[in-house]
Amino acid sequence: MNEELKQAAVMDTTKTDFSFGKYAWSQFKKNKPAYYSYKFLIFLAIIAVIAPFIATDQPLYCKYKGVSMFPALSFSNNCEVKNPETGEVENIQYDIADWKHMDAETIIFAPVPYSPNKTDYDNADYVSPNGKQIFITATGEETEMPTKFRHWLGTNKAGEDVLSGLINGTRISLTIGLLSMGIASLIGLVLGAMAGYFGDKKLQTSRGSFWTFIIGLVFAYYYAFIVRSYALADGFASSGLAILGQLLISIIIFAVIAYLFYWLGKLVGKVSFLATKVFIPVDSIISRAIEILISMPLLILIISVAAIAKEKSIINIMVIIGLTSWTGIARLTRAEFLRISNLEYIQAAKSMGFKEFRIIFKHALPNGLAPALVAIAFGVASAILTESALSFLGVGVPPTTVTWGSLLNAGREQFSAWWLVVFPGLAIFATVTIYNLLGEGLRDALDPRLKK
Amino acid sequence: MLRYILKRILIFIPTLIVITLLGFVISINAPGDPVERMVTSSQSGGEMGAQSLSQQKDKLFWRQKLGLDLPVFYFSLTSLSKPDTLYRIYDKSEREALDRLIAQHGNWEEIQNYSIQLAAFSSYQNLFKPDTNQLKGLPINAVIENLNQLKFEALSLKSTYEAPLIDAKFAKIKSLLNLYPFLNQSKVLFNAVEQSYAEIKNYSSNWKNYVPKLSFYKNNQYHRWLFGDGGTFSKGLIRGDFGTSYVTKQPISEVIYSKIGWSLFFTLLSVILAYFVSIPLGVKAAANRGSKFDKGSSIVLFMLYSMPSFWLATLLLMTFANPDVFHIFPASGIKPAAGYPDGASIFEKIKITLPYIILPAICYTYSSFAFLSRTMRVSMIEVIGQDYIRTARAKGLPENKVIWKHAFRNSLLPIITVFANIFPAAIGGSVILESIFTIPGMGSETIFAIQNNNYPMIIAVLTITGFLTLVGYLISDILYALVDPRISYK
Numbered sequence: 001m002n003e004e005l006k007q008a009a010v011m012d013t014t015k016t017d018f019s020f021g022k023y024a025w026s027q028f029k030k031n032k033p034a035y036y037s038y039k040f041l042i043f044l045a046i047i048a049v050i051a052p053f054i055a056t057d058q059p060l061y062c063k064y065k066g067v068s069m070f071p072a073l074s075f076s077n078n079c080e081v082k083n084p085e086t087g088e089v090e091n092i093q094y095d096i097a098d099w100k101h102m103d104a105e106t107i108i109f110a111p112v113p114y115s116p117n118k119t120d121y122d123n124a125d126y127v128s129p130n131g132k133q134i135f136i137t138a139t140g141e142e143t144e145m146p147t148k149f150r151h152w153l154g155t156n157k158a159g160e161d162v163l164s165g166l167i168n169g170t171r172i173s174l175t176i177g178l179l180s181m182g183i184a185s186l187i188g189l190v191l192g193a194m195a196g197y198f199g200d201k202k203l204q205t206s207r208g209s210f211w212t213f214i215i216g217l218v219f220a221y222y223y224a225f226i227v228r229s230y231a232l233a234d235g236f237a238s239s240g241l242a243i244l245g246q247l248l249i250s251i252i253i254f255a256v257i258a259y260l261f262y263w264l265g266k267l268v269g270k271v272s273f274l275a276t277k278v279f280i281p282v283d284s285i286i287s288r289a290i291e292i293l294i295s296m297p298l299l300i301l302i303i304s305v306a307a308i309a310k311e312k313s314i315i316n317i318m319v320i321i322g323l324t325s326w327t328g329i330a331r332l333t334r335a336e337f338l339r340i341s342n343l344e345y346i347q348a349a350k351s352m353g354f355k356e357f358r359i360i361f362k363h364a365l366p367n368g369l370a371p372a373l374v375a376i377a378f379g380v381a382s383a384i385l386t387e388s389a390l391s392f393l394g395v396g397v398p399p400t401t402v403t404w405g406s407l408l409n410a411g412r413e414q415f416s417a418w419w420l421v422v423f424p425g426l427a428i429f430a431t432v433t434i435y436n437l438l439g440e441g442l443r444d445a446l447d448p449r450l451k452k
Numbered sequence: 453m454l455r456y457i458l459k460r461i462l463i464f465i466p467t468l469i470v471i472t473l474l475g476f477v478i479s480i481n482a483p484g485d486p487v488e489r490m491v492t493s494s495q496s497g498g499e500m501g502a503q504s505l506s507q508q509k510d511k512l513f514w515r516q517k518l519g520l521d522l523p524v525f526y527f528s529l530t531s532l533s534k535p536d537t538l539y540r541i542y543d544k545s546e547r548e549a550l551d552r553l554i555a556q557h558g559n560w561e562e563i564q565n566y567s568i569q570l571a572a573f574s575s576y577q578n579l580f581k582p583d584t585n586q587l588k589g590l591p592i593n594a595v596i597e598n599l600n601q602l603k604f605e606a607l608s609l610k611s612t613y614e615a616p617l618i619d620a621k622f623a624k625i626k627s628l629l630n631l632y633p634f635l636n637q638s639k640v641l642f643n644a645v646e647q648s649y650a651e652i653k654n655y656s657s658n659w660k661n662y663v664p665k666l667s668f669y670k671n672n673q674y675h676r677w678l679f680g681d682g683g684t685f686s687k688g689l690i691r692g693d694f695g696t697s698y699v700t701k702q703p704i705s706e707v708i709y710s711k712i713g714w715s716l717f718f719t720l721l722s723v724i725l726a727y728f729v730s731i732p733l734g735v736k737a738a739a740n741r742g743s744k745f746d747k748g749s750s751i752v753l754f755m756l757y758s759m760p761s762f763w764l765a766t767l768l769l770m771t772f773a774n775p776d777v778f779h780i781f782p783a784s785g786i787k788p789a790a791g792y793p794d795g796a797s798i799f800e801k802i803k804i805t806l807p808y809i810i811l812p813a814i815c816y817t818y819s820s821f822a823f824l825s826r827t828m829r830v831s832m833i834e835v836i837g838q839d840y841i842r843t844a845r846a847k848g849l850p851e852n853k854v855i856w857k858h859a860f861r862n863s864l865l866p867i868i869t870v871f872a873n874i875f876p877a878a879i880g881g882s883v884i885l886e887s888i889f890t891i892p893g894m895g896s897e898t899i900f901a902i903q904n905n906n907y908p909m910i911i912a913v914l915t916i917t918g919f920l921t922l923v924g925y926l927i928s929d930i931l932y933a934l935v936d937p938r939i940s941y942k
Contacts, residue, residue, distance in 0.1 A: 222529055222664045230555050292470045295925065297917035299883055300898055301474070304910045307902045308482045385760055389884050392762050395902060408763065412888070415770045425763035433758040 024370075027445035034441020037434035044431065048171040055112040055167040058094050063106040065090075071099075072110060100149060101138040113149055114161035116168040116402040120151070124159030126417040127151060154419040156410045162419060165402040166427055172403045173431055176318050176387045177380035183322025184383075185376050188329025193360050193368065195286035195330070196337025203282050208274025209265035216261020224254035236309060236316075243315065286334070290327045298324050302386065306396025314387075314403070317396050321383050328379060332371035340364045370446040377439035381432045388428045404428050453933065457926065464922050471918040472689070475911030476674055480524055482907050485544035486698045487514045489905070515542055517685045518696060519676045523669040533558040533660035536667055545611035552613040557656035566648040573641040574606040590632065602628045609645075615653075622646060689915070695908035699901075704912045707897065712916075714786060715882050715893035722816035723874055730821050731867070734828025738863075739855050741833060749825070756822035765815045765888045772811065781807050784890040812889045816882070820874045827870055832863040861935060868931045875924035 029035050053060065058071035067081045071094040081090045099107065114120065122136050123145075129152060133145035145151075153162040205213075225232065228250055235246030269275055302320050309316045340346060341364065349359045391397040391405030399406075404424040411420030491510045515521045523539045533554050541547040553563050605625050612618050629635045629642060677695065680688025687693035694704035737746045773783040782788075786808045792801050835841065836859055844854045886895030894913060901909035 218529070219664065223662070226529060226664075227531065227661060230552055288466075292467050295467055295918050295921040296471060296474070297914065297921065300910075300913055300917060303883070303898070303902055304475075304478050304914070307905070308478060381758070388760060389762055393884065393887065393899060395899070408766065411770075412766055415774045416776055418770060421763075421766050421770055425760065425767065428760050429758060429763060432760065433755070436754070436758050 024445045028441050031441040031444055033437045034444075037437040037441070040430075040434050041438065044170055044434075045174060047167060048174045051168050051171050054110050055114065055116070055161075055164040056110050057099060057113055057115045057118050058097075059099050059107050059109045059113075061106070061108040062099070062102070062104050064092070064102065064104040066105075069094075071097075100135075103138070109148060112152070112161065112164050112167060114151070114164040116160065116165040117400060119159040120155060120161065121159055123151060123155050125157055126414055126420075127155045127159070128417075129154040129419050153423050154417070156407070156417070156420055157414065160402070162407060162423060165407050166404065166423060169402060169404045169407065169424070169427065172314060172401070173384050173387070173428075176321065176383050177435070179315070179318040180322035180325065180383045180387075181376050181380050183319065184326040184379060185329055185372065187323070188326035188375075189333055189365070189369075189372055191286050191289075191326070192330035192333025192372070193337050193365060195283045196334040196368075197341045197356075197360050197364060198280070198282040199338070199341070200281040200283045201279055202341075203280045204277050205265075205280060206269035206275045207278050208271055209262075209269035210278055210280065211274075212265035212268045213258075213261055216258055216265070219261065220254045220257035223257055224250040228253070241315075243313075243319070283334075286330070290330055293324065294327050296324075299386065299389065303390065303393070303395050306390065309396065312396055312398040314397055314401050317387055317390060318383075321386055325379055325383060325386075328375045329372050332375050333368055336368035336371050337364060340368050370442075374439050374443045374446065377435055377442055381435035381439065384428065384431055384435070453930075457930065460926050460929070464919075467922060468915065468919060472678070472911065472915050473674075475914040476677070479907035479911055480673075482905055486518065486905070486907070487511050487520060487542075488544070490514055490698055490701065511542065519673050519681070519686065522676060523672045525669070525672055525674050527666060527668045530665055530667065531555075531558075531661045532663035532665045533560060533657070534665070535560045535564070543610070549611045549613045553652065555661060556613070556615075557652050558658045558660040559652060559655055562648065562652040562655055566645065566652055569641070569645045569648045570606075570609055573638065573645050574603075574610065576638055576641055595632065598628055598631055618649065622649070694912040694915075697909055698906045699904050704908050707909065708894070708912060708916065711892060711894050711897045713893075714891050715886070715895060718812060718816050718885075718891070718893070719875070719882060721813060722820060723871075725813070725817045726821040726824050726874070727867075729817075730824035730828055731864075734825045734867075735832055735855060735860065735863070737825070738829045738832030738836060739851070741836075746829075750829070753822045753825050756818050757826065759819070761815050761819055762884045762888060764818065765811070765885055768811050768814065769888070781811050786891055812885060812891060815885050815889075823874070824867060824870065828863065828867050831866040832859060835859045835863040864935050865932065868928055868935060871928040871931070872921075872925040875921060 028038075047054070053072055056072050060070065060072050062069045062071060065081050065083060067079065069079050069092070071079075074094075077095055078091055078093045081092055082088070083090065099109075100113070123133050127133055131154075133151055135143050135145045135149060137143055151161050151163065153166065155161055156165075228246070232246050232250060235242040302317070302324060305320050306312075306317055346359060346364060349363050354363075387397075388403065388405035388408070391401075391403040392409045394406070394409060397403060397406060404427050407424035408421060408428070411417055411424070414420070488511075491507055491514060521540070521542070531554075534551070538547060538551060541550065550563060550567060553566075554560055557563065602625060605621050605628070609618065609621050609625075612621060625642060629639050676686060676688070678689050680686045680691060680693060686695060692705055694708065696702070697704055697707055700707070733749060737749050740746055769783055770777070772778050773781045787805055792804060796804070836855075841854060841859055844858045845851075849858075882893060882895035883898055884895070885891070886893045887899045890896065894916075898910065898913045900906070901913070
């Protein structure tokens with residue numbers, strides 16, 4: 001990127017402290033759609049973080065018989081209210097209390113006073129946003145819905161609030177972006193960097209170390225995954241956290257054993273007849289793997305893998321999407337590293353005797369990150385699309401999890417309930433669009449060829 | 453060129469093998485026992501445990517036909533504690549229970565003994581069918597109730613592996629056995645079971661679980677699936693036999709043959725339509741860069757590009773196939789439910805089918821169309837910026853000729869390479885669109901297969917689509933060479 005630096009420096013000589021990052025950021029800011037998408041994304045992230053407080057049927061604050069409670073904000077689920085006159089103790093369970101009919105002194109509801117999974121029986125069976133919504137008062141009278149309890153975007157067949165589902169679905173959508181692309185970029189960056197940096201003819205090792213390491217991988221796999229196969233299977237059968245925990249333990253065992261054999265291999269490589277040097281075709285291996293993965297019908301692969309998970313969970317889907325969508329990142333990083341590995345500053349770093357590991361991740365990677373960033377932004381868009389397609393089809397996502405896709409799917413049964421189709425679809429569309437715009441903006445800001 | 457194509461086709465082989473392996477791994481790890489499902493679904497009402505002889509025969513037949521009585525793969529990496537012969541236990545839950553017991557205690561000999569004792573106990577005739585004179589003076593209903601419970605506990609022990617659960621079941625069985633004097637003989641058998649379980653615990657050799665062992669099998673499920681077993685049950689994948697559907701028990705190849713037509717039709721139609729519309733559109737937008745047309749089409753294309761196909765499909769159905777709004781198009785299927793009228797000519801058939809095709813065709817086409825147009829525009833802009841185009845303009849060629857004769861051919865390169873991306877995307881997209889529009893194609897068949905755990909079908913779909921994708925790559929490479937004379941594959 002030396003040339004661009006020079007070019008940019010000529011363009012903007014007044015600044016003394018200048019970096020490519022700052023320059024790219026200023027370019028990015030000039031791209032209005034991308035910049036507004038960025039702002040909108042921050043807004044969505046805030047919504048996702050505070051979703052449990054803005055769309056919940058538990059009030060934010062409630063004063064009942066002189067006792068103050070913060071149901072939506074507290075970790076405990078119940079509160080004991082003692083009647084000062086009779087001395088009776090009333091136990092209020094936050095999640096099942098009938099807050100809307102409670103005879104409280106003060107009560108402050110969340111802006112959307114419904115939880116995504118709770119049904120409003122009085123307004124079940126597709127109540128339209130602009131239609132008549134009813135509210136049954138504590139005395140049993142049927143009245144017009146008070147404005148603060150209105151279902152602003154209607155309800156579905158069971159009487160669940162659509163707006164609340166949308167707000168809580170934001171969390172899932174953004175988590176998918178974070179988790180699956182986190183996994184994908186980790187794999188893609190590491191593999192792409194290695195393929196591009198080492199190529200086929202740069203990683204040299206002795207025959208002894210090579211084979212010792214391969215055998216070590218078999219042992220590592222055995223102890224990490226075969227011996228622990230039932231621990232892993234039980235983890236998969238329980239919660240998402242248990243999967244990650246068990247996987248982490250297995251991966252650590254794998255890494256430790258592989259590392260031990262790596263050192264053992266160094267010793268074995270000293271034996272004279274095993275010391276013949278061999279090249280490891282890193283690039284060929286990784287490129288073949290990418291080729292195989294991109295020739296798979298990914299959606300079908302993801303669906304069938306999601307279908308064999310005993311317990312359906314949204315985390316499973318995110319992990320599977322992450323494990324299958326790293327190819328784009330890896331290809332772009334590889335191309336970038338092919339270029340970078342021949343640059344002079346890398347030669348300089350080599351001649352100074354730095355370890356390969358350090359050169360790749362500390363010196364080369366920051367420069368090779370730009371194309372991967374673009375791919376990540378587009379990848380998030382397609383991950384969100386894939387997830388919503390899966391929950392739309394009802395595959396792999398538990399029926400109790402409310403996502404944008406599952407809301408949209410509910411609208412398919414009843415076409416007259418247009419609000420179930422339009423709003424969740426709009427949410428998916430808007431999120432995908434802003435990620436695509438972000439990707440375009442990043443590409444324009446980071447790609448020197450388009451600069452004019 | 454021919455040599456290049458041959459070489460590429462040879463490279464197909466390892467890729468396809470990996471794809472089949474992946475599908476195979478998925479199917480092996482699928483929950484549930486397919487044979488159990490196939491046989492019990494066809495002969496329901498059989499009392500638990502007391503399986504009729506014909507049912508057991510049936511199970512054995514299907515196990516052999518599906519090849520499930522074989523080890524999974526050419527080799528397996530297991531522990532020293534695991535026996536070579538565990539795969540011979542047919543019942544999947546029983547096999548897993550034994551396997552987990554091995555993983556807990558590591559002593560196969562004791563576990564095997566336990567399993568044999570357990571089998572002897574649970575299949576002991578007198579346990580379930582007492583003589584009439586034994587029952588004299590006993591409350592008959594209570595006896596039947598208790599015996600059924602005993603039967604249930606004894607059989608469920610076979611698939612139990614957690615120590616506390618086994619102990620609880622032992623206690624339960626013991627109390628049940630103590631109820632009636634005529635069960636004394638079973639008690640002897642049960643004592644043997646209990647003792648063998650105690651032996652498992654006492655003589656556990658857990659270290660064996662941590663010693664790896666590699667075993668090889670010449671005859672295995674994967675091999676049989678690929679190459680067949682000489683024609684008895686399966687001809688093998690290489691002869692076009694994808695196995696048997698778990699649901700309908702039909703050969704998979706027949707199912708695919710009857711379904712693939714519509715999928716290919718829509719996929720190819722969409723790719724062809726997309727290319728036909730997007731190339732002129734992209735060229736026009738690039739040639740008039742910055743004009744109103746360029747800006748407008750860019751925005752529309754970008755929106756289309758980000759639009760989820762299932763949303764657009766639902767919106768279209770909601771608007772144009774909804775009796776409340778516009779009822780222009782039928783909502784589902786690809787032909788009238790009653791079929792075509794008798795004696796309809798081919799043109800009449802097309803005329804009847806056309807309204808069914810329009811909405812799906814739009815949904816299939818629009819996303820690849822948006823992608824292609826954007827790619828075309830960018831590559832055209834890049835070409836127009838080059839020196840030789842400036843030269844062409846400088847020597848006074850009309851703009852039309854500059855664009856279509858000089859720039860066009862070079863700008864086609866990227867759009868041809870993305871053919872390889874569009875094709876698999878269209879195949880994947882068919883899964884969603886076919887199930888929305890209820891088109892009887894591979895996509896809806898795939899969803900149906902996944903919902904019913906019909907794994908041979910899923911592997912077949914993975915393999916076929918993988919193959920088609922590879923063909924797509926090959927075609928795009930060949931086209932690449934045809935369009936760009938600089939490229940020759942030698």
